Amino acid sequence: xxxxxxxxxxxxxxxxxxxxxxxxxxxxxxxxxxxxxxxxxxxxxxxxxxxxxxxxxxxxxxxxxxxxxxxxxxxxxxxxxxxxxxxxxxxxxxxxxxxxxxxxxxxxxxxxxxxxxxxxxxxxxxxxxxxxxxxxxxxxxxxxxxxxxxxxxxxxxxxxxxxxxxxxxxxxxxxxxxxxxxxxxxxxxxxxxxxxxxxxxxxxxxxxxxxxxxxxxxxxxxxxxxxxxxxxxxxx
Amino acid sequence: xxxxxxxxxxxxxxxxxxxxxxxxxxxxxxxxxxxxxxxxxxxxxxxxxxxxxxxxxxxxxxxxxxxxxxxxxxxxxxxxxxxxxxxxxxxxxxxxxxxxxxxxxxxxxxxxxxxxxxxxxxxxxxxxxxxxxxxxxxxxxxxxxxxxxxxxxxxxxxxxxxxxxxxxxxxxxxxxxxxxxxxxxxxxxxxxxxxxxxxxxxxxxxxxxxxxxxxxxxxxx
Numbered sequence: 001x002x003x004x005x006x007x008x009x010x011x012x013x014x015x016x017x018x019x020x021x022x023x024x025x026x027x028x029x030x031x032x033x034x035x036x037x038x039x040x041x042x043x044x045x046x047x048x049x050x051x052x053x054x055x056x057x058x059x060x061x062x063x064x065x066x067x068x069x070x071x072x073x074x075x076x077x078x079x080x081x082x083x084x085x086x087x088x089x090x091x092x093x094x095x096x097x098x099x100x101x102x103x104x105x106x107x108x109x110x111x112x113x114x115x116x117x118x119x120x121x122x123x124x125x126x127x128x129x130x131x132x133x134x135x136x137x138x139x140x141x142x143x144x145x146x147x148x149x150x151x152x153x154x155x156x157x158x159x160x161x162x163x164x165x166x167x168x169x170x171x172x173x174x175x176x177x178x179x180x181x182x183x184x185x186x187x188x189x190x191x192x193x194x195x196x197x198x199x200x201x202x203x204x205x206x207x208x209x210x211x212x213x214x215x216x217x218x219x220x221x222x223x224x225x226x227x228x229x230x231x232x233x234x235x236x
Numbered sequence: 237x238x239x240x241x242x243x244x245x246x247x248x249x250x251x252x253x254x255x256x257x258x259x260x261x262x263x264x265x266x267x268x269x270x271x272x273x274x275x276x277x278x279x280x281x282x283x284x285x286x287x288x289x290x291x292x293x294x295x296x297x298x299x300x301x302x303x304x305x306x307x308x309x310x311x312x313x314x315x316x317x318x319x320x321x322x323x324x325x326x327x328x329x330x331x332x333x334x335x336x337x338x339x340x341x342x343x344x345x346x347x348x349x350x351x352x353x354x355x356x357x358x359x360x361x362x363x364x365x366x367x368x369x370x371x372x373x374x375x376x377x378x379x380x381x382x383x384x385x386x387x388x389x390x391x392x393x394x395x396x397x398x399x400x401x402x403x404x405x406x407x408x409x410x411x412x413x414x415x416x417x418x419x420x421x422x423x424x425x426x427x428x429x430x431x432x433x434x435x436x437x438x439x440x441x442x443x444x445x446x447x448x449x450x451x452x453x454x455x456x457x
Binding site for chain 2 (some may be wrong): 042047048049067074075076077078079080081082084086088089090091092101102104105148150151
């Protein structure tokens with residue numbers, strides 16, 4: 001598989017990071033680890049929402065950040081689809097308007113139809129005109145996923161998508177992510193502290209502790225090898 | 237009823253709000269989101285008119301805009317007349333005195349918008365201006381409206397600073413509040429009472445409007 005994303009990050013504060021990661025096109029990578037390990041900070045560095053002291057982020061051959069060369073592309077220019085842990089839906093807009101807000105580079109006439117298609121893909125038909133406060137947590141999450149995909153991103157980032165959702169919502173989200181994977185070769189990075197969910201949908205699991213990747217395993221190896229740091233961390 | 241003073245007060249209130257709101261929007265947003273050394277000093281300076289006696293502010297404004305001050309001399313050079321004891325001087329003073337009434341509600345309203353929402357707007361491809369227009373203003377408008385109405389109502393009732401900077405020149409700087417004072421000085425209690433009632437009714441109506449619109453904004457926001 002061709003490499004779609006390569007990152008190298010280093011900083012001492014506020015959260016120490018010394019982190020490298022390559023993600024192939026079509027690959028889903030899960031960053032797992034304890035709270036405060038720096039997983040979300042890695043996502044924010046990829047998205048351009050946080051500047052590490054030393055950073056190099058290359059996506060599809062384009063340099064998004066290179067502190068040595070003085071390159072730091074703004075978040076709005078990176079074309080990243082990010083599903084926030086809080087969903088971060090615009091509360092004064094309907095589900096459809098939220099998705100349309102991420103379609104600034106297509107014609108105004110085409111936006112509503114495209115938003116409708118994405119919401120239907122997330123099985124949200126009939127809820128397009130509801131505001132976030134009128135939707136359940138799982139529905140809000142799927143609107144956030146539709147919005148993240150609306151910009152035709154280079155990479156999809158999901159921050160703790162399985163926290164604070166019940167089992168039916170988790171299953172629904174698994175299906176939604178599987179649908180995204182089936183329809184595109186988008187590289188996906190998921191941050192989670194739930195290793196079971198990570199093992200269900202990710203091709204590769206990376207254990208992050210204190211800002212460092214201490215182990216990376218593909219799903220099969222994680223399933224079959226009981227003597228791994230991931231397995232030991234999971235047993236804690 | 238001193239209609240001239242009422243018209244002057246309404247004009248002063250309206251123009252103060254028109255000049256003040258863009259300043260409050262930009263300053264309030266900057267103070268809400270920017271992190272820099274010395275921010276507390278700027279916040280304190282903005283708040284100062286709330287705690288200083290109007291005569292103190294009036295004294296410094298009078299000195300700062302007087303004929304021997306750089307601002308006063310520049311004004312004289314540009315327009316041929318002095319700045320103090322004019323409507324323009326009262327307007328400048330009014331904008332400065334009302335800064336905390338407009339900036340603080342704006343700042344709180346912007347602070348209430350979560351960082352996640354602004355980050356989400358950035359990942360959606362929004363420029364800073366588009367984020368302001370599409371995300372921040374629709375969420376912050378009740379705070380901005382509160383600031384505008386408070387400033388307007390406070391301007392109608394402002395006395396000390398207007399007297400210090402503008403005197404009480406009919407048709408130029410004599411506002412309704414000053415006219416009430418003059419009527420009381422002249423033992424015209426009935427005239428003072430009718431004007432005081434008008435001032436109170438306008439203030440009550442504008443403040444009530446803020447609450448109604450803010451509640452509506454929260455319901456639909």
